[in-house]
Amino acid sequence: MSRALPVLTVVLVIVAIWYAATVWLNAPWARDQAARAGATLTTIELVADAMAQERPVLPAPHQVAAEIWKSTVETRLSSKRNLLRHVWITLSATLLGFVIGTALGVGLAVLIVHNRAADMSLMPWIVASQTIPILAIAPMIIVVLNAVGLSGLIPKALISAYLSFFPVAVGMVAGLRAPERLDLDLMRTYAASRAQVFWSLRLPAALPFLFAAMKVAVAISLVGAIVGELPTGAVEGLGARLLAGSYYGQTVQIWSALFAAAALAALLVGLVSLGQRVVLRRMGMRP
Amino acid sequence: MSGAAATARLALLGAAALALGWVALGAAQGGMPGWGWAVALAAWGCAWAWVETAANAAPGRLMRLAIPLAFGATLLFLWEVVTVGAQAPAVLLPPPSMIGARLAGSTAILWADFQQTFLRAVLIGYAVGCGAGFLTAIAIDRSPFLQRGLAPVGNFISALPIIGIAPIMVMWFGFDWPSKAAVVIVMVFFPMLVNTMAGLQASEPMQRDLMRTYAASYWQTLFKLRLPAAAPHVFNALKIASTLALIGAIVAEFFGTPTVGMGFRISTEVGRMNVDMVWAEIAVAALAGSAFYGLVTLLERAVTFWRPAARG
Numbered sequence: 377m378s379r380a381l382p383v384l385t386v387v388l389v390i391v392a393i394w395y396a397a398t399v400w401l402n403a404p405w406a407r408d409q410a411a412r413a414g415a416t417l418t419t420i421e422l423v424a425d426a427m428a429q430e431r432p433v434l435p436a437p438h439q440v441a442a443e444i445w446k447s448t449v450e451t452r453l454s455s456k457r458n459l460l461r462h463v464w465i466t467l468s469a470t471l472l473g474f475v476i477g478t479a480l481g482v483g484l485a486v487l488i489v490h491n492r493a494a495d496m497s498l499m500p501w502i503v504a505s506q507t508i509p510i511l512a513i514a515p516m517i518i519v520v521l522n523a524v525g526l527s528g529l530i531p532k533a534l535i536s537a538y539l540s541f542f543p544v545a546v547g548m549v550a551g552l553r554a555p556e557r558l559d560l561d562l563m564r565t566y567a568a569s570r571a572q573v574f575w576s577l578r579l580p581a582a583l584p585f586l587f588a589a590m591k592v593a594v595a596i597s598l599v600g601a602i603v604g605e606l607p608t609g610a611v612e613g614l615g616a617r618l619l620a621g622s623y624y625g626q627t628v629q630i631w632s633a634l635f636a637a638a639a640l641a642a643l644l645v646g647l648v649s650l651g652q653r654v655v656l657r658r659m660g661m662r663p
Numbered sequence: 664m665s666g667a668a669a670t671a672r673l674a675l676l677g678a679a680a681l682a683l684g685w686v687a688l689g690a691a692q693g694g695m696p697g698w699g700w701a702v703a704l705a706a707w708g709c710a711w712a713w714v715e716t717a718a719n720a721a722p723g724r725l726m727r728l729a730i731p732l733a734f735g736a737t738l739l740f741l742w743e744v745v746t747v748g749a750q751a752p753a754v755l756l757p758p759p760s761m762i763g764a765r766l767a768g769s770t771a772i773l774w775a776d777f778q779q780t781f782l783r784a785v786l787i788g789y790a791v792g793c794g795a796g797f798l799t800a801i802a803i804d805r806s807p808f809l810q811r812g813l814a815p816v817g818n819f820i821s822a823l824p825i826i827g828i829a830p831i832m833v834m835w836f837g838f839d840w841p842s843k844a845a846v847v848i849v850m851v852f853f854p855m856l857v858n859t860m861a862g863l864q865a866s867e868p869m870q871r872d873l874m875r876t877y878a879a880s881y882w883q884t885l886f887k888l889r890l891p892a893a894a895p896h897v898f899n900a901l902k903i904a905s906t907l908a909l910i911g912a913i914v915a916e917f918f919g920t921p922t923v924g925m926g927f928r929i930s931t932e933v934g935r936m937n938v939d940m941v942w943a944e945i946a947v948a949a950l951a952g953s954a955f956y957g958l959v960t961l962l963e964r965a966v967t968f969w970r971p972a973a974r975g
Contacts, residue, residue: 519933
């Protein structure tokens with residue numbers, strides 16, 4: 377049995393539950409409106425109304441799909457109402473943060489593997505740094521950097537970098553230590569220098585770990601960019617769409633921003649997986 | 664290096680670092696003179712050498728704890744000396760002493776925020792979300808069809824920025840803590856579900872066959888073999904969820920709260936440029952987060968005492 381059928385079933389069930397919930401949650405408002413107008417609704421009218429409200433408690437899936445279609449395809453790209461524009465702004469911060477975070481994580485991991493003092497003093501703090509709700513500092517970083525004159529892309533990217541360096545650092549440390557005693561001893565019999573051991577043994581052994589860590593890092597980097605957009609007065613980006621939607625009760629807009637974020641996350645993780653498959657196959661490893 | 668020589672060197676370096684650090688801190692008050700920076704640098708160098716020596720001297724249990732603590736203290740020292748000595752504006756980065764004073768001075772507010780955010784939203788959401796994820800995994804355990812369908816979907820949802828549902832939850836459940844607990848529940852549910860499902864597959868066929876030869880029922884096998892085998896996975900999820908829960912509750916408060924709560928305090932005090940209060944709140948969050956994580960780890964060691972990694 378392939379996986380397509382079960383997954384499809386689960387997704388269909390979720391959509392069905394969603395439609396049922398739409399009717400259930402939006403019906404009170406529809407009934408209320410009808411009672412004020414002095415009319416009574418038949419069941420069919422009630423269901424139809426529940427799925428076509430302007431500001432529903434829970435928009436129906438097709439409403440969200442229509443909104444996404446309208447705000448991506450039918451709106452000009454230069455317009456502020458275009459969703460793709462907001463996606464691009466969030467994506468650029470995410471990618472910049474991801475690159476900085478990955479570089480930082482790899483650098484720290486190399487330092488930790490090669491220096492005992494760094495290992496013993498840094499590693500516990502790296503782990504502890506993740507028990508701290510980093511995102512709680514996000515608004516402050518944004519506001520403080522704004523006060524210094526840094527605004528726009530960089531502060532958001534820094535938050536993304538802070539979030540994404542951790543999985544990379546931890547994964548890379550595990551990866552660089554993955555070569556077995558036997559392999560390391562073999563390198564010693566070749567009289568390999570530390571740099572040679574690193575480039576021809578440790579780094580190739582660490583790559584599968586690096587890619588697994590990067591998948592987590594890119595997803596969390598997106599979360600960082602979205603949260604980083606919340607406190608800036610909500611101008612542009614997916615986070616800003618969420619905040620603006622919640623201020624004005626535009627539920628359809630919130631849900632479409634959410635789905636855009638989900639699609640973006642899936643796309644980013646998928647791209648990293650693709651890179652993983654290509655690189656590992658070229659290195660002759662089983663992906 | 665012999666043990667005695669290393670100990671002597673450690674004592675010397677430690678004393679030097681403390682003394683130099685004390686002098687540098689004294690000099691930093693009211694503008695740092697040029698020699699003060701040199702002293703601070705020397706103190707840093709001594710602390711660095713101390714860590715280096717301690718790390719290379721085959722450290723025992725106590726030293727393994729002391730080294731990261733010394734590193735942390737050095738960081739705090741540098742932070743204090745640089746912010747006070749260079750007279751950095753407090754809005755940019757307040758010195759740790761100022762944050763400490765604020766922490767001690769406003770315990771009442773901090774405690775109220777802690778109660779609202781941590782004791783209500785985080786703990787309740789964490790318990791409900793993790794419990795629901797765990798029970799769902801057990802409920803669908805007997806249906807391979809559902810498992811095959813839910814595992815990819817759950818993995819996919821775990822990677823999504825779920826925090827984005829915060830505004831929706833605030834709209835549905837109001838400004839008070841139930842909406843924050845709801846965000847936490849959704850955030851921790853999927854990691855828990857996916858990990859428990861993976862954990863339930865973790866026992867080996869040989870062990871399951873052994874249980875069958877004992878004529879053990881489904882439930883006996885579950886409780887005596889498969890749940891204990893799943894414990895490492897379950898605790899892994901509990902640890903991930905403990906950090907997610909705190910993040911979820913605090914960020915959800917950015918979207919609307921009653922006038923109490925850690926996220927509320929952070930976002931309003933940032934607006935009023937009371938940065939020391941924000942840092943005090945972050946310190947509380949960091950302590951709470953670390954303590955929460957530590958508790959889960961201790962519990963894990965107690966429950967999975969049979970694992971080699973736990974005996975470590």
